[in-house]
Amino acid sequence: MSDPVIAVRGLGKTFGATRALDGLELDVPEGAVCGLLGPNGAGKTTLVRILATLVRPDRGEARVCGHEVGREAAAVRRAIGLAGQYAAVEEGITGRENLELLGRLHHLGAVKARARAAELLAEFGLEEAADRLVRGYSGGMRRRLDLAASLLTRPRVLFLDEPTTGLDPRSRREIWSAVRELATQGSTVLLTTQYLDEADRLADRITVLDRGRAVADDTPQRLKAAIGTLVEVTLPEDADLERACAVLAVLTGGAPAVDAGQRRVGAVSDPARPLALPRLVRELDAAGVVALDVALRTPSLDDVFLALTGAGAAEKTEAAA
Amino acid sequence: MSAMTMPVDAAASARRILLVYRHSPGLLASSLLVPVAMVGVFGYVFGSAMNVPGGGYREFLMPGLFALVALNAVMPAMVGGARDAGRGVTDRLRSMSVSRFGLLTGQALADLLVAAVVLAPTALVGLAAGWRIRHGLGPALGAFGLLLLFRFACGWVGTALGLAVGKEDTAGQLAVLTIPFSMLTSAFVPTGGMPGWLAAIAEWNPVSAVVEAARQLFGNPSAPGSAWPAQHPVAAALGWCALLLALAVPLAVRNFARAGR
Known part of the structure; x- marks a missing residue:
């Protein structure tokens, strides 16, 4: 394989008392669409800003197309396109x-x-609006124009920082198809997003950032496989909750979570010990548990995200409780 | 590479500003309305009770209004700079291989053209109101050149401040900061009647130096104070412009390079 288009080694950046990046390592091969996931403050935007030569790192090294972002900023700038969190366009002109x-x-x-x-303008469906002032554009049209602006030079590497935040579903789909189109043309894309479905649809590699470090880096499929299978049992009566809990604890080797209101018990199976549905049903039956619904499902990226970023998971549990 | 692309970058940047004005002629109309309304309010309403030595009040007033048109460069430049920094436009430009100095120079030069377009009708209204050019064309052109130089310097000051602020709302609120500069001057009244300490502030105000220099070059009535800038208005005005540019240009370029960092 050729050298990675984006290579990050031990990257560190501190803003005041906040450690935005803390020894980050990352490689993105040519032509990949890499999704950067992480809770707010994980360092996603800081990484993009360093790679786009907008911010200097405190420690470590970052290279884009082989050029170091600090010393060879001019060469990096010629190779990249950037679409940030805002539609960075002039509203007073067309x-x-x-x-x-x-x-x-x-x-x-x-x-x-x-x-x-x-x-x-033709590619992004803006021909009709091309000669109108941007002030009158919808949010989606502005973001498409912004994305178009980042592609003027057909850059080898494209940075998209939360390209669909705040957009309606239709505009999001339009941006998604544009990004997929770019990827098929061979551009390398680094995409940050808070939307897990967005990363799932677009990215062929996902890096999960937490507190300035990469805590996972793999394909979406393998990330999901790595956290095991989700098991959920819903009961008709409260009385069986405890017994169901015990069965799941034995089968998955973990601590099941009980949702008393929904009379539901959930657990994550150990990926090393795959759990089959017939066995689950048999064990429940043997314990005298009558289940209303028994389900095994592949985890979503949401589950991956929550499993990997502990703080976020705790928040979610609190919110649910 | 930046030095080579500077003229291209400056031209594109200037074009952006001029296109905004072309699409919104109201912008130009409103910046024209202020000085014209001031001729009415100050020249005829307040001016009816004003006596200045050596001529009519409206002739005394006009160079003051010209200087205020120049000072008015601060606000749009500051708001524009803050808007660009706040909305990611500055980030995009910084991620491109362009000359930062060129970009900012282009903006400042485009604003100069806008100022010229505002100054010309203001001068015509002044002529109708009794203002005259009395020392010939050369010094008059010198006066307009000085006013435009001051406008240029004020634009850079606004850009430097706006990029440092980085928030459009905040920049809009900071616009009140220009009020003391426009009011504590010899633009509307001679400084002779002010308390001594206030007169000193007014006479050292860069706006006053530009006003007095323009009065001297146009040959309009004036009542200069005793402070050095009031006695040497052209040198003082040029000095102020040089000082403002020497501070604001590097600061604006530095703030541009650091915006959002």
């Missing part, structure tokens, strides 16, 4: 003018800038 101006600032020249702007 969508077309925004793209043409940025094209000129990318030194494409007036003619090429105009041609490329027209191309991108």
Whole structure:
């Protein structure tokens, strides 16, 4: 395999008393769509800002396309595109003018800038609105224009920092299809998101950040497989809760969680000891437990996320209780 | 590479500002309305009770209003800088291989064109109200050049402050900071009638130096105070502009490079 397009070694960054990044390691191979997941404050945005040459790290090294982000910032800038958390476009001019101006600032020249702007407007379904002021655009249109602006130079590496935060479902799907299209064209994409379904749909690798470190880095499928199978038993009566709990504890080797209100017992099976449904039903029957519903399901990325980032999981449990 | 791309970057950046004005002619109209309304309010309402040595009050007032048009560069530059920093525009530009100095220079030069477009009708209204150019074309052009230089410096000051603030709302609220600079001057009244300490502040106000310099170059009535800038207004005005530029340009470029860090 060729050298990674993004290579991060021991990266550290502290803002005042906050340690945003704490010895982060990350490799993203060419052509990958890497999803960065993590709770708020995990360091996702700081990492993107360092890679986009906007912030200098305190410790460690980060390379994009082989260029070190501090010393060789100019070379990095020529290789990247950035779409941040805001639609970074000028509202007082038209969508077309925004793209043409940025094209000129990318030194494409007036003619090429105009041609490329027209191309991108068509690609992102903004042709009709191209000559209207951006002030009148919807949130989704602004974000599409912003994404288009990050692609003017057909960058080798694209950083998307929460590209769909605050968008309605339809606009999100539009952004998603645009990102997938880019990936098929061979761009390397580093995407931060709070939406796990977004990472699941777009990313072929996921890095989970927690308190400035990577706590997991794998494909979505393997991340889900690694936390085992979720077992849920729903009972008709409160009386059986304790017995069901005992059965699940033995079968999964873990501590089951009881939701008394829903009369539901849940547990995560040990990935090393796969649990089959017939066995679960037999054991429950043997213990004299009558179940209303018995389910085994593959964990979602939500479950992966909560299992890996302890603090977030605790919050979730509190909220549920 | 930045030095080579600087003219291209400056041109694109200037184009952005001018396009905004082209799409919203109301912006220009409103910045024109203020000085014209002030000719009415100060020239005719307050001016009716004003006596200044050596000529009519409206002729005394006009150079003051021209200088205020120049000072008014601070606010839009500050709000614009803060908006760009707050909404990620500055981040995007910083992630690109562009000349930062070029970008900011382009903005400042575009604003200069806007100022010229505002100053011309203001001068015409002044002429209708009795203001005159009395020392010939050369010094008059010098006066307008000085006013535009001051506008240029004020634009840089606004950009430096706006990028440092980084929040559009906050920048809007900070606009009140320009009020003492526009009021504690010799633009509206001679400093001679002010208490001594206030007169000293007014005479050392950069706006006053520009006002007095313009009065001297246009040959309009004036009642300069005793402080050094009031006695040497052209040198003082040029000095203030040089000082403001020397401070604000590097500060604006530095704040641009650090925005959101």
